[in-house]
Amino acid sequence: MKNLLFSVFLLSLLFFFCAHVSDATVPCSTVDMKAASCVTFATGKDAKPSAACCSGLQQLAQSVKSVDDKKAICRCLKAGVKNFAGVQDKLLSQIPSACKIKVGFPISISINCETIH
Template identity: 75%
Template sequence: MKSIFFSMVLVLSLLYCFAHLSNAAIPCGTVDMKAAACISFATGKDAKPSAACCSGLQQLAQTVKSVDDKKAICRCLKAGVKNFAGVQEKFLTQIPNACKIKVGFPVSMNTNCET
């Protein structure tokens, strides 16, 4: 359950760059599965994101086909952040660079999904 919530947080960061989109097509369950492997890094338990973490996030980014998809993922992640204690912003912000994923904005748990 905690992995699902972290997954949402991580994907939120990735999707913010796509935040100018509206109706969602990607379910939260998919978002959770793709980002679940990142929780150990985002909570400070691992020194770097795992290969599974980076691979899942890259796969998730490739599934985004519309603005609605991006907003949906962002909302899933943001909802998860509210329910998951332990994710540290200082680690979360490092994931895009560590995984070589370009998001084009500062990663934050306070990202506005609707802009």
């Protein structure tokens, strides 16, 4: 469960990358599922994000339809990361470049999800 919650945090960061127009909101269960494999990297147990981590985050980013989706994913990830001991902010910030995902804002545990555009 903790791995899923951390994954949610990572996925919400990916949703910030893409801005689309729609009124759909991504459920936390989807975010959890897509980001779960990123936990081992974010806690320092793996030297790099796994292919499954990057693939899940790419899929999540592609599913963003609106700013509300990005904010919802961010909130899911922030809630999830609180349940994982050892998550390192410096490792979270490395995931977008390691997975070759472009981000227009800093990836951080302390991000304010409501300021996402």
